[in-house]
Amino acid sequence: MQRTGNGPPVIELAGVSKTYVSAGVETPVLFDVSFRVNCGEFVAIVGGSGSGKTTLLNIMGLLDRPSAGKVHIAGDEVGNLDELGRAGMRRDRLGFIFQFHYLLPEFDVLENALMPCRIKGPAFQAGQERRMRDLLDLVGLGDKLKNRPAQLSGGQQQRVAVVRSLANNPALVLADEPTGNLDTRSGRVVFDLMRTLARESGTTFVMVTHDDDFALEADRVIRIRDGRIEDSARTIQP
Amino acid sequence: MKLSFFTLSVALRHLRYGVGQSLLTIGVVAISVLLIVYLRTTIGGTQRSIVGNVTGSIPHIVLEPAERTPVGAWRLPAGPGAPLYVGETVNLPRGIDSIDDWRQWLPALEADPEITVVSPVATGNAFLFRGARRESVRATGVLAERHDRIVSVEENLLEGNFLQMVTGDVVIGTRLARDFGIRMRDKLRLIGPGGQALSVTVAGIYETGSGQLDDGQVFLTLRDAQSLLELGSAISSIGVRIRDFYQAEVTARALAVSMPFRARSWIEDNPNVFRTLGAQDQTINMVLISTIVAAGFGIASILIMSVTGKYREIGILKAMGATPVEIQSIFVVEGFLLALLGCAVGIPAGIGMLEMLSNVRAPGPGGRLTPVFNIQIDPWLLAGAAGVAITVGVVAAFFPARRAGGIDPMQVIRGS
Ligand SMILES: Nc1ncnc2c1ncn2[C@@H]1O[C@H](COP(=O)(O)OP(=O)(O)OP(=O)(O)O)[C@@H](O)[C@H]1O
Ligand SMILES: [Mg+2]
Numbered sequence: 001m002q003r004t005g006n007g008p009p010v011i012e013l014a015g016v017s018k019t020y021v022s023a024g025v026e027t028p029v030l031f032d033v034s035f036r037v038n039c040g041e042f043v044a045i046v047g048g049s050g051s052g053k054t055t056l057l058n059i060m061g062l063l064d065r066p067s068a069g070k071v072h073i074a075g076d077e078v079g080n081l082d083e084l085g086r087a088g089m090r091r092d093r094l095g096f097i098f099q100f101h102y103l104l105p106e107f108d109v110l111e112n113a114l115m116p117c118r119i120k121g122p123a124f125q126a127g128q129e130r131r132m133r134d135l136l137d138l139v140g141l142g143d144k145l146k147n148r149p150a151q152l153s154g155g156q157q158q159r160v161a162v163v164r165s166l167a168n169n170p171a172l173v174l175a176d177e178p179t180g181n182l183d184t185r186s187g188r189v190v191f192d193l194m195r196t197l198a199r200e201s202g203t204t205f206v207m208v209t210h211d212d213d214f215a216l217e218a219d220r221v222i223r224i225r226d227g228r229i230e231d232s233a234r235t236i237q238p
Numbered sequence: 239m240k241l242s243f244f245t246l247s248v249a250l251r252h253l254r255y256g257v258g259q260s261l262l263t264i265g266v267v268a269i270s271v272l273l274i275v276y277l278r279t280t281i282g283g284t285q286r287s288i289v290g291n292v293t294g295s296i297p298h299i300v301l302e303p304a305e306r307t308p309v310g311a312w313r314l315p316a317g318p319g320a321p322l323y324v325g326e327t328v329n330l331p332r333g334i335d336s337i338d339d340w341r342q343w344l345p346a347l348e349a350d351p352e353i354t355v356v357s358p359v360a361t362g363n364a365f366l367f368r369g370a371r372r373e374s375v376r377a378t379g380v381l382a383e384r385h386d387r388i389v390s391v392e393e394n395l396l397e398g399n400f401l402q403m404v405t406g407d408v409v410i411g412t413r414l415a416r417d418f419g420i421r422m423r424d425k426l427r428l429i430g431p432g433g434q435a436l437s438v439t440v441a442g443i444y445e446t447g448s449g450q451l452d453d454g455q456v457f458l459t460l461r462d463a464q465s466l467l468e469l470g471s472a473i474s475s476i477g478v479r480i481r482d483f484y485q486a487e488v489t490a491r492a493l494a495v496s497m498p499f500r501a502r503s504w505i506e507d508n509p510n511v512f513r514t515l516g517a518q519d520q521t522i523n524m525v526l527i528s529t530i531v532a533a534g535f536g537i538a539s540i541l542i543m544s545v546t547g548k549y550r551e552i553g554i555l556k557a558m559g560a561t562p563v564e565i566q567s568i569f570v571v572e573g574f575l576l577a578l579l580g581c582a583v584g585i586p587a588g589i590g591m592l593e594m595l596s597n598v599r600a601p602g603p604g605g606r607l608t609p610v611f612n613i614q615i616d617p618w619l620l621a622g623a624a625g626v627a628i629t630v631g632v633v634a635a636f637f638p639a640r641r642a643g644g645i646d647p648m649q650v651i652r653g654s
Contacts, residue, residue, distance in 0.1 A: 054652065063557060063648050084561060091559020098651055102554040106255035116558045122243040176651065
């Protein structure tokens with residue numbers, strides 16, 4: 001299984017800047033950010049509040065466009081993609097975990113985990129169901145497949161969201177403070193599961209976190225201060 | 239629009255999850271569809287009855303000899319240097335205008351797909367004598383088989399018969415019979431406008447409920463009337479019944495153009511009836527449009543609430559790669575389904591109510607039990623009501639759907 005270093009970068013940012021313009025006021029947020037994330041890496045992004053972490057993650061997740069610079073995903077430049085192309089890229093290549101689980105209340109746990117597959121089509125969904133059941137089992141929700149999200153605890157809901165982010169077999173999962181809304185214990189469980197699933201599936205993870213303990217357990221930490229990369233040291237040597 | 243497993247299943251799940259709201263909206267649509275079907279049918283039936291009463295005693299269209307009114311030479315437009323006429327105006331007596339070549343026109347009339355019955359009529363004023371008493375009547379000679387399909391005499395007979403009328407028979411209205419103390423098989427004399435006399439026997443007495451028919455009208459065979467009125471082989475008019483009596487004016491105009499007759503429709507003779515029906519139609523349509531618009535607002539408001547309530551979930555679906563068109567389609571499908579289900583409830587309910595209504599009977603003329611309402615369920619009306627409701631549902635869904643499609647996942651993620 002691929003861990004760090006060798007292999008083509010899953011995502012590469014080259015000279016990415018972002019300036020928000022609203023009502024004529026320019027707010028520069030990111031300055032000349034460049035880094036690459038290799039296949040199978042588990043990367044933590046840390047930095048103070050307002051330093052631009054979410055902005056960076058949104059750009060990596062094709063939810064936002066950089067003001068300057070280029071983003072390559074699996075070697076392809078994504079700057080020229082139109083909205084439909086970006087949606088297609090998110091659907092096929094990317095997984096998301098947010099601070100809130102945003103599970104759909106009309107669907108049960110298994111259906112929610114399979115939601116990215118539902119978007120891709122019934123044939124794809126049918127092919128992933130077995131795997132998703134196994135993953136839900138792995139995160140300890142094997143007996144809650146038919147439950148509605150409202151019947152789960154916050155930690156359990158976030159575990160479903162973690163499994164859901166892997167439904168479309170993404171090349172890269174982007175997680176924005178996935179434990180930010182959980183108590184320490186549940187946060188720990190969710191983080192450990194993310195690490196386990198990342199390792200088991202070989203999926204690349206980029207996670208924004210405020211928790212230094214979690215960051216230190218990542219393969220690499222990218223530290224951001226005022227929109228600039230301060231440090232992108234490797235934490236654990238392979 | 240994109241109909242896929244994803245859009246359809248999410249739409250269905252939304253409706254099922256919010257089943258209370260869905261049922262309420264379906265109910266609103268059902269009521270408006272029911273109103274359309276029910277009101278249009280009952281009003282249509284009432285209107286048919288009214289027009290039927292009016293046209294029951296007269297043909298939809300009467301073809302008469304074209305009036306050729308002479309115009310004085312001095313009435314012609316004059317210019318400078320035009321001749322000057324000296325003279326006086328004389329009123330010439332107008333004879334009975336007649337149609338001599340009617341046999342030649344019958345096949346063409348009968349071939350017209352709009353026309354259902356063609357009946358040659360010889361009619362004129364005559365005096366009816368019974369002993370010393372004398373009464374002015376309208377003597378109408380008809381081919382009974384044909385004319386009965388324009389003016390129902392046979393089924394309104396109190397005594398005797400109409401269809402088997404032969405030379406020397408006369409069929410009269412009940413009021414005339416009562417006023418004159420006439421009974422079946424009584425012998426009467428008719429004197430035509432030219433002094434021609436005809437002895438007749440009463441072969442039938444009818445009561446149609448129309449004063450015009452029951453009082454002053456006597457029916458005899460076409461041939462008897464022709465000799466009484468000294469028409470020879472000519473007739474005085476042709477009565478025509480058409481498929482759709484609302485089209486009488488249009489058909490009449492077309493006939494007047496293609497044939498050498500003046501064509502008078504029942505509408506021309508009863509402009510008030512027609513106007514009243516038109517006004518009634520407009521009122522009903524206003525009511526129906528209002529209810530269907532209300533149903534549209536119902537659908538729009540439930541979907542607006544739904545979109546607002548699912549703002550985050552929609553944003554996340556978009557982050558996961560659902561396209562704006564897919565998100566839009568979810569809500570358009572919901573509007574479509576709400577309207578469709580509303581029709582599925584409203585149309586059978588409307589039909590059921592109409593069926594109940596059509597079974598209501600009350601004693602009619604002559605004490606017979608007859609249906610009170612003239613109910614004819616038009617499949618096109620059902621299809622039209624469904625079409626209107628579904629269109630309104632989809633249009634109403636369109637605006638909330640577009641809003642949903644435009645939700646920016648970034649805003650959701652930033653929690654604003
Ligand atoms: N749409 C926007 N228009 C203008 N400024 C914005 C917009 N979005 C974010 N910003 C600004 O960009 C800066 C970076 O925001 P961002 O959300 O990326 O920070 P963050 O590192 O994720 O912070 P936190 O840890 O609090 O989540 C902030 O100062 C914020 O006010
Ligand atoms: Mg943030």
